[in-house]
Amino acid sequence: DTDALLGAAAILAGARRVVVFTGAGISAESGVPTFRDDLTGLWALYEAEELATPEAFHRDPDLVWGWYEWRRNRVRRAEPNAGHFATAEIEAMVPGSVVVTQNVDDLHERAGSPAPLHLHGSLFAPRCIGAGAHPFTGPPADPAADGDPNPEADPEADGRRVRPPRCVECGMLVRPGVVWFGEVLPATAWTAANEAAANCDVLLTVGTSGVVYPAAELPRIALRTGATVIQVNPAPTALDVVSTINLRGAAAEVLPALVAGAR
Numbered sequence: 001d002t003d004a005l006l007g008a009a010a011i012l013a014g015a016r017r018v019v020v021f022t023g024a025g026i027s028a029e030s031g032v033p034t035f036r037d038d039l040t041g042l043w044a045l046y047e048a049e050e051l052a053t054p055e056a057f058h059r060d061p062d063l064v065w066g067w068y069e070w071r072r073n074r075v076r077r078a079e080p081n082a083g084h085f086a087t088a089e090i091e092a093m094v095p096g097s098v099v100v101t102q103n104v105d106d107l108h109e110r111a112g113s114p115a116p117l118h119l120h121g122s123l124f125a126p127r128c129i130g131a132g133a134h135p136f137t138g139p140p141a142d143p144a145a146d147g148d149p150n151p152e153a154d155p156e157a158d159g160r161r162v163r164p165p166r167c168v169e170c171g172m173l174v175r176p177g178v179v180w181f182g183e184v185l186p187a188t189a190w191t192a193a194n195e196a197a198a199n200c201d202v203l204l205t206v207g208t209s210g211v212v213y214p215a216a217e218l219p220r221i222a223l224r225t226g227a228t229v230i231q232v233n234p235a236p237t238a239l240d241v242v243s244t245i246n247l248r249g250a251a252a253e254v255l256p257a258l259v260a261g262a263r
Protein backbone atom coordinates (compact mmCIF):
# COMPACT_ATOMS: atom_id res chain seq x y z
CA ASP A 1 0.00 0.00 0.00
CA THR A 2 1.14 3.57 -0.50
CA ASP A 3 1.88 4.30 3.19
CA ALA A 4 4.30 1.39 3.31
CA LEU A 5 5.87 2.52 0.03
CA LEU A 6 6.21 6.12 1.25
CA GLY A 7 7.67 4.92 4.54
CA ALA A 8 10.15 2.69 2.71
CA ALA A 9 11.11 5.51 0.34
CA ALA A 10 11.76 7.86 3.27
CA ILE A 11 13.99 5.25 4.93
CA LEU A 12 15.85 4.67 1.66
CA ALA A 13 16.31 8.44 1.25
CA GLY A 14 18.11 8.59 4.59
CA ALA A 15 20.23 5.47 4.12
CA ARG A 16 24.01 5.67 3.79
CA ARG A 17 24.65 1.96 3.19
CA VAL A 18 22.15 -0.11 1.23
CA VAL A 19 22.26 -3.78 0.20
CA VAL A 20 20.02 -4.80 -2.70
CA PHE A 21 19.65 -8.59 -2.42
CA THR A 22 17.98 -10.13 -5.47
CA GLY A 23 16.63 -13.47 -6.66
CA ALA A 24 15.04 -14.88 -9.80
CA GLY A 25 11.92 -12.72 -9.36
CA ILE A 26 13.72 -9.55 -10.42
CA SER A 27 14.43 -11.17 -13.80
CA ALA A 28 10.94 -12.66 -14.20
CA GLU A 29 9.64 -9.58 -16.01
CA SER A 30 12.53 -9.90 -18.44
CA GLY A 31 11.13 -13.27 -19.44
CA VAL A 32 13.79 -15.29 -17.62
CA PRO A 33 12.07 -18.18 -15.87
CA THR A 34 12.26 -18.32 -12.08
CA PHE A 35 13.22 -21.57 -10.42
CA ARG A 36 10.09 -22.56 -8.64
CA ASP A 37 7.13 -21.28 -10.46
CA ASP A 38 7.55 -21.56 -14.19
CA LEU A 39 9.75 -24.34 -15.45
CA THR A 40 8.32 -25.32 -18.84
CA GLY A 41 8.60 -28.10 -21.37
CA LEU A 42 11.31 -30.68 -20.84
CA TRP A 43 12.39 -28.84 -17.71
CA ALA A 44 8.94 -29.04 -16.14
CA LEU A 45 9.64 -32.74 -15.64
CA TYR A 46 12.39 -31.89 -13.19
CA GLU A 47 12.84 -29.85 -10.04
CA ALA A 48 15.70 -27.34 -10.12
CA GLU A 49 17.11 -29.32 -7.23
CA GLU A 50 17.34 -32.39 -9.49
CA LEU A 51 19.19 -30.65 -12.32
CA ALA A 52 21.37 -28.21 -10.41
CA THR A 53 23.64 -30.79 -8.77
CA PRO A 54 27.08 -32.30 -9.50
CA GLU A 55 25.48 -35.76 -9.42
CA ALA A 56 22.95 -34.82 -12.11
CA PHE A 57 25.74 -33.48 -14.31
CA HIS A 58 27.80 -36.63 -13.77
CA ARG A 59 24.80 -38.87 -14.50
CA ASP A 60 23.51 -36.99 -17.55
CA PRO A 61 25.81 -34.14 -18.64
CA ASP A 62 23.90 -33.51 -21.86
CA LEU A 63 20.61 -32.97 -19.98
CA VAL A 64 22.14 -30.58 -17.45
CA TRP A 65 24.27 -28.70 -20.00
CA GLY A 66 21.19 -28.47 -22.26
CA TRP A 67 19.15 -26.91 -19.46
CA TYR A 68 21.79 -24.28 -18.79
CA GLU A 69 22.22 -23.57 -22.53
CA TRP A 70 18.43 -23.12 -22.69
CA ARG A 71 18.59 -20.71 -19.76
CA ARG A 72 21.63 -18.93 -21.24
CA ASN A 73 19.84 -18.42 -24.54
CA ARG A 74 16.76 -17.13 -22.74
CA VAL A 75 19.00 -14.59 -20.95
CA ARG A 76 20.79 -13.63 -24.19
CA ARG A 77 17.40 -12.78 -25.73
CA ALA A 78 16.20 -10.97 -22.61
CA GLU A 79 16.55 -7.30 -21.71
CA PRO A 80 17.01 -5.86 -18.24
CA ASN A 81 13.71 -4.54 -16.85
CA ALA A 82 12.79 -1.46 -14.79
CA GLY A 83 13.65 -3.37 -11.61
CA HIS A 84 17.26 -3.85 -12.74
CA PHE A 85 17.53 -0.21 -13.83
CA ALA A 86 16.06 1.06 -10.54
CA THR A 87 18.64 -1.07 -8.70
CA ALA A 88 21.43 0.65 -10.65
CA GLU A 89 19.84 4.02 -9.78
CA ILE A 90 19.94 3.15 -6.08
CA GLU A 91 23.65 2.42 -6.47
CA ALA A 92 24.11 5.82 -8.13
CA MET A 93 22.07 7.57 -5.41
CA VAL A 94 23.70 5.84 -2.42
CA PRO A 95 27.48 5.52 -2.81
CA GLY A 96 27.69 2.96 -0.02
CA SER A 97 25.41 0.44 -1.72
CA VAL A 98 26.12 -3.14 -2.76
CA VAL A 99 24.14 -5.43 -5.06
CA VAL A 100 24.14 -9.09 -4.01
CA THR A 101 22.41 -11.46 -6.40
CA GLN A 102 21.55 -15.17 -6.39
CA ASN A 103 20.88 -14.88 -10.13
CA VAL A 104 23.24 -16.31 -12.71
CA ASP A 105 22.08 -13.96 -15.46
CA ASP A 106 23.91 -10.78 -16.47
CA LEU A 107 20.88 -8.44 -16.40
CA HIS A 108 22.12 -6.38 -13.43
CA GLU A 109 25.37 -5.73 -15.31
CA ARG A 110 23.50 -4.86 -18.50
CA ALA A 111 21.34 -2.40 -16.50
CA GLY A 112 24.45 -0.57 -15.29
CA SER A 113 25.32 -2.20 -11.96
CA PRO A 114 29.13 -2.08 -11.95
CA ALA A 115 29.96 -5.13 -9.83
CA PRO A 116 27.09 -7.19 -8.47
CA LEU A 117 28.20 -9.96 -6.13
CA HIS A 118 27.15 -13.29 -7.70
CA LEU A 119 26.61 -15.75 -4.82
CA HIS A 120 25.62 -18.57 -7.21
CA GLY A 121 28.02 -17.90 -10.09
CA SER A 122 27.13 -16.99 -13.66
CA LEU A 123 25.77 -18.59 -16.83
CA PHE A 124 28.53 -16.75 -18.67
CA ALA A 125 31.48 -18.28 -16.84
CA PRO A 126 31.62 -21.97 -17.88
CA ARG A 127 34.73 -23.85 -16.77
CA CYS A 128 36.13 -27.35 -17.06
CA ILE A 129 35.71 -30.01 -14.36
CA GLY A 130 39.47 -30.63 -14.41
CA ALA A 131 41.70 -29.70 -11.48
CA GLY A 132 42.60 -26.47 -13.26
CA ALA A 133 38.95 -25.38 -13.54
CA HIS A 134 40.00 -23.70 -16.79
CA PRO A 135 37.57 -21.03 -18.00
CA PHE A 136 35.89 -22.09 -21.25
CA THR A 137 35.69 -19.26 -23.79
CA GLY A 138 34.76 -21.33 -26.82
CA PRO A 139 31.50 -21.20 -28.79
CA PRO A 140 28.33 -22.65 -27.26
CA ALA A 141 28.39 -26.43 -27.45
CA ASP A 142 25.66 -26.72 -30.01
CA PRO A 143 25.44 -24.00 -32.71
CA ALA A 144 21.69 -24.58 -32.82
CA ALA A 145 21.60 -23.77 -29.13
CA ASP A 146 22.71 -20.26 -29.95
CA GLY A 147 19.20 -18.88 -30.22
CA ASP A 148 18.30 -20.38 -33.60
CA PRO A 149 15.72 -23.09 -32.97
CA ASN A 150 17.15 -26.40 -33.96
CA PRO A 151 14.93 -27.55 -36.91
CA GLU A 152 14.86 -31.15 -35.81
CA ALA A 153 14.33 -30.37 -32.12
CA ASP A 154 10.98 -31.40 -30.74
CA PRO A 155 9.12 -28.08 -30.29
CA GLU A 156 7.29 -29.58 -27.33
CA ALA A 157 10.51 -30.32 -25.55
CA ASP A 158 11.25 -26.63 -25.08
CA GLY A 159 14.89 -27.50 -24.56
CA ARG A 160 17.12 -30.37 -25.56
CA ARG A 161 20.01 -32.46 -24.42
CA VAL A 162 23.17 -30.71 -25.60
CA ARG A 163 26.62 -32.32 -25.47
CA PRO A 164 28.90 -30.14 -23.29
CA PRO A 165 32.15 -29.01 -24.97
CA ARG A 166 35.56 -30.23 -23.87
CA CYS A 167 38.25 -28.06 -22.30
CA VAL A 168 40.85 -26.94 -24.85
CA GLU A 169 43.56 -27.03 -22.17
CA CYS A 170 42.99 -30.38 -20.50
CA GLY A 171 40.29 -32.14 -22.49
CA MET A 172 37.94 -32.53 -19.53
CA LEU A 173 34.20 -31.81 -19.80
CA VAL A 174 33.08 -28.20 -19.47
CA ARG A 175 30.38 -27.42 -16.84
CA PRO A 176 28.22 -24.38 -16.15
CA GLY A 177 29.96 -21.77 -13.97
CA VAL A 178 27.15 -21.82 -11.42
CA VAL A 179 27.00 -23.02 -7.79
CA TRP A 180 25.04 -26.28 -7.60
CA PHE A 181 23.22 -27.60 -4.57
CA GLY A 182 25.75 -29.03 -2.17
CA GLU A 183 28.58 -26.87 -3.51
CA VAL A 184 30.27 -24.03 -1.66
CA LEU A 185 29.61 -20.42 -2.58
CA PRO A 186 32.48 -18.37 -4.06
CA ALA A 187 34.38 -17.26 -0.95
CA THR A 188 35.12 -13.68 -2.07
CA ALA A 189 31.51 -12.92 -3.00
CA TRP A 190 30.10 -14.61 0.11
CA THR A 191 32.49 -12.82 2.48
CA ALA A 192 31.78 -9.44 0.87
CA ALA A 193 28.02 -10.09 0.97
CA ASN A 194 28.17 -10.94 4.68
CA GLU A 195 30.25 -7.84 5.36
CA ALA A 196 27.74 -5.65 3.49
CA ALA A 197 24.70 -7.19 5.23
CA ALA A 198 26.30 -6.78 8.66
CA ASN A 199 27.04 -3.07 8.09
CA CYS A 200 24.07 -1.70 6.16
CA ASP A 201 21.26 0.63 7.19
CA VAL A 202 18.80 -0.92 4.72
CA LEU A 203 18.64 -4.32 3.05
CA LEU A 204 16.18 -4.56 0.15
CA THR A 205 15.29 -8.20 -0.59
CA VAL A 206 13.75 -8.44 -4.06
CA GLY A 207 12.26 -11.46 -5.87
CA THR A 208 13.58 -14.31 -3.78
CA SER A 209 11.60 -17.03 -2.04
CA GLY A 210 14.25 -17.15 0.67
CA VAL A 211 14.40 -20.96 0.77
CA VAL A 212 17.99 -21.55 -0.32
CA TYR A 213 20.77 -21.19 2.25
CA PRO A 214 23.22 -19.74 3.04
CA ALA A 215 22.14 -16.87 0.75
CA ALA A 216 18.78 -16.57 2.53
CA GLU A 217 20.66 -15.80 5.77
CA LEU A 218 21.60 -12.29 4.59
CA PRO A 219 18.33 -10.50 5.45
CA ARG A 220 18.48 -12.00 8.95
CA ILE A 221 22.08 -10.80 9.37
CA ALA A 222 21.03 -7.28 8.35
CA LEU A 223 18.03 -7.28 10.70
CA ARG A 224 20.20 -8.49 13.61
CA THR A 225 22.58 -5.55 13.16
CA GLY A 226 19.73 -3.05 13.29
CA ALA A 227 19.12 -2.51 9.57
CA THR A 228 15.65 -2.05 8.11
CA VAL A 229 14.72 -4.99 5.86
CA ILE A 230 12.37 -4.07 3.01
CA GLN A 231 10.95 -6.93 0.92
CA VAL A 232 9.63 -6.55 -2.63
CA ASN A 233 7.69 -9.60 -3.81
CA PRO A 234 4.16 -10.15 -5.18
CA ALA A 235 3.79 -13.25 -3.02
CA PRO A 236 4.42 -14.32 0.60
CA THR A 237 7.87 -15.80 1.18
CA ALA A 238 9.97 -17.37 3.91
CA LEU A 239 11.48 -13.90 4.43
CA ASP A 240 8.20 -12.29 5.51
CA VAL A 241 9.22 -12.97 9.12
CA VAL A 242 12.45 -10.94 8.84
CA SER A 243 11.02 -8.09 6.76
CA THR A 244 10.40 -4.81 8.58
CA ILE A 245 8.38 -3.57 5.59
CA ASN A 246 6.68 -5.86 3.06
CA LEU A 247 5.93 -4.26 -0.33
CA ARG A 248 3.62 -6.69 -2.13
CA GLY A 249 4.25 -6.12 -5.80
CA ALA A 250 6.40 -6.73 -8.85
CA ALA A 251 9.98 -5.50 -8.83
CA ALA A 252 9.56 -3.61 -12.11
CA GLU A 253 6.77 -1.53 -10.54
CA VAL A 254 7.77 -1.18 -6.90
CA LEU A 255 11.50 -0.47 -7.27
CA PRO A 256 11.09 2.51 -9.63
CA ALA A 257 8.38 3.92 -7.31
CA LEU A 258 10.71 3.47 -4.33
CA VAL A 259 13.54 5.29 -6.12
CA ALA A 260 11.22 8.11 -7.24
CA GLY A 261 9.99 8.54 -3.67
CA ALA A 262 13.52 8.52 -2.25
CA ARG A 263 14.88 11.21 -4.54
Ligand code: APR
Binding pocket: 022, 023, 024, 025, 026, 028, 029, 034, 035, 036, 037, 048, 049, 052, 102, 103, 120, 206, 207, 208, 209, 210, 211, 212, 232, 233, 234, 235, 236, 237, 249, 250, 251, 252
Ligand atom coordinates in the same frame (compact mmCIF):
# COMPACT_ATOMS: atom_id res chain seq x y z
N1 APR B 1 8.89 -9.25 -8.97
C1 APR B 1 9.39 -9.66 -7.76
N2 APR B 1 9.36 -10.95 -7.34
C2 APR B 1 8.79 -11.86 -8.17
C3 APR B 1 8.25 -11.51 -9.43
C4 APR B 1 8.32 -10.14 -9.82
N3 APR B 1 7.81 -9.73 -11.00
N4 APR B 1 7.76 -12.65 -10.02
C5 APR B 1 7.99 -13.66 -9.16
N5 APR B 1 8.61 -13.19 -8.04
C6 APR B 1 9.05 -13.92 -6.84
C7 APR B 1 8.27 -15.16 -6.53
O1 APR B 1 7.12 -14.83 -5.75
C8 APR B 1 9.29 -15.94 -5.69
O2 APR B 1 9.21 -15.57 -4.32
O3 APR B 1 10.36 -14.35 -7.09
C9 APR B 1 10.64 -15.45 -6.24
C10 APR B 1 11.37 -16.49 -7.04
O4 APR B 1 11.74 -17.51 -6.15
P1 APR B 1 12.63 -18.72 -6.70
O5 APR B 1 12.11 -19.18 -8.02
O6 APR B 1 12.76 -19.68 -5.56
O7 APR B 1 14.06 -18.03 -7.01
P2 APR B 1 15.20 -17.72 -5.97
O8 APR B 1 14.64 -17.34 -4.63
O9 APR B 1 16.10 -16.73 -6.63
O10 APR B 1 15.96 -19.14 -5.85
C11 APR B 1 17.13 -19.13 -5.05
O11 APR B 1 17.50 -21.42 -5.69
O12 APR B 1 17.41 -22.87 -7.46
C12 APR B 1 18.27 -22.19 -6.63
O13 APR B 1 20.41 -21.37 -7.05
C13 APR B 1 19.08 -21.23 -7.42
O14 APR B 1 19.61 -18.91 -7.03
C14 APR B 1 18.56 -19.87 -7.00
C15 APR B 1 18.09 -20.14 -5.59
